[in-house]
Amino acid sequence: MTVALPASLLLVGAGKMGGAMLDGWLKIGLPPARITVIDPYPSPAMQALADKGLTLNPALADLAPQAVLVLAVKPQMLDEAAPQLDRLIGADSVILSILAGKTITDIKERLPAARAIVRAMPNLPASIGRGVTAAVGSSGLTLAQRDLAQALLSGVGSVEWLDDESLIDAVTAISGSGPAYVFHLAECLAEAGRTLGLPADVAVRLARATVSGAGELLHQSDLAAGTLRENVTSKGGTTAAALEVLMAADGLQPLILRTAQAAKRRAAELSG
Ligand SMILES: NC(=O)c1ccc[n+]([C@@H]2O[C@H](COP(=O)([O-])OP(=O)(O)OC[C@H]3O[C@@H](n4cnc5c(N)ncnc54)[C@H](OP(=O)(O)O)[C@@H]3O)[C@@H](O)[C@H]2O)c1
Known part of the structure; x- marks a missing residue:
């Protein structure tokens, strides 16, 4: 139309x-x-x-x-x-x-x-x-x-x-402030790369390309984020070992929830 x-x-x-x-x-x-x-x-x-x-x-x-x-x-x-x-x-x-x-x-x-x-x-x-x-x-x-x-x-x-x-206010907490969460993910990945011994500039480039490339793949694909994740996770492999930590009960999900709740609270305070 x-x-x-x-x-x-x-x-x-x-x-x-x-x-x-x-x-x-x-x-x-x-x-x-x-x-x-x-x-x-x-x-x-x-x-x-x-x-x-x-x-x-x-x-x-x-x-x-x-x-x-x-x-x-x-x-x-x-x-x-x-x-x-x-x-x-x-x-x-x-x-x-x-x-x-x-x-x-x-x-x-x-x-x-x-x-x-x-x-x-x-x-x-x-x-x-x-x-x-x-x-x-x-x-x-x-x-x-x-x-x-x-x-x-x-x-x-x-x-x-x-x-x-x-x-x-919930939208503000997810998509409004969300780009900053993703930028921080790139920072955290780069920092982890440095800690694992990579030269700092290489770690930054790897993290940046990984976050933007995965984001673009998510954008271009019709598959759900969870399916894309499962597709790159072989049983007993390296990604599975990593996701066991990331997806633990005290892993990323509760942290992201607390993150979004803090943003939503602040949005409510600012508009009050
Ligand atoms: N940036 C984001 O990611 C984002 C996301 C969601 C919503 N928003 C909303 O978008 C709005 C603008 O944000 P922004 O980041 O674009 O801010 P910004 O870059 O500071 O833009 C505001 C513009 O308005 C001008 N301005 C100030 N007083 C004015 C007046 N009386 N009449 C006409 N123009 C005037 C400012 O000029 P001077 O710079 O000369 O003062 C500036 O160019 C905000 O209300 C924000 O809540 C922004």
Whole structure:
């Protein structure tokens, strides 16, 4: 199904994540001429896009209501950014917020004109178009508006819709913070390699290539992670010996659970 891209889109905050999403929208064919960006210190890449028709830092009083407003400033900047945005919200506008910890209610309070809101939580691989975003829609969101949000979010990776906004903290603990857990796994593997006697630079390269290669294999394969693991584990072999330690009752699973619980607790504290 082809979803029409928005006639006008205002991106508020073109930093790491806003910039990554903008790249994604251009890749899926949203013309720069339909995009307006507000950012106090735009990057050179953003300036270059202005030469291709994107509107950069216009006087907001001159703008007509926008089909989509994307909120991508730091969460603590919402109060400063919001007052000037309310008049840019039309009856059918969709507000797409990626602000960590800001609830749909928080956004409605700051933008009283907003009827249709999508709260989304992308993750870092969005910067290479391989993110995963969890999204939840407000009560006023129509099916067509949800499809529009889906089309925009899928510019930076896959999208999972949730029915229950309270699950966003769990999403933060798994996919939001998850890339850091995987980077740490690469660090731990490299450190183990050094301890086993490998030269440090070799250990780092082996660990990096192993984590990224296994991740890519998981990405390309239709098999479940557990099946891929079983496929490389011969009975009585080296991997089996290693997994006996890793999968022990006090092994990686309970540690990852405690890890994710700590992230979820912190997400709840930050949004409270
Ligand atoms: N990075 C991630 O992995 C990730 C994941 C999930 C969600 N998020 C969410 O994404 C949002 C942005 O995060 P980020 O990592 O992209 O931060 P960032 O790189 O600091 O981007 C925020 C951008 O907004 C600009 N800005 C500040 N005040 C503004 C205003 N009043 N009007 C318009 N633009 C303004 C900033 O400009 P200056 O730098 O000049 O202040 C900066 O370019 C956050 O709410 C975060 O919770 C990020």
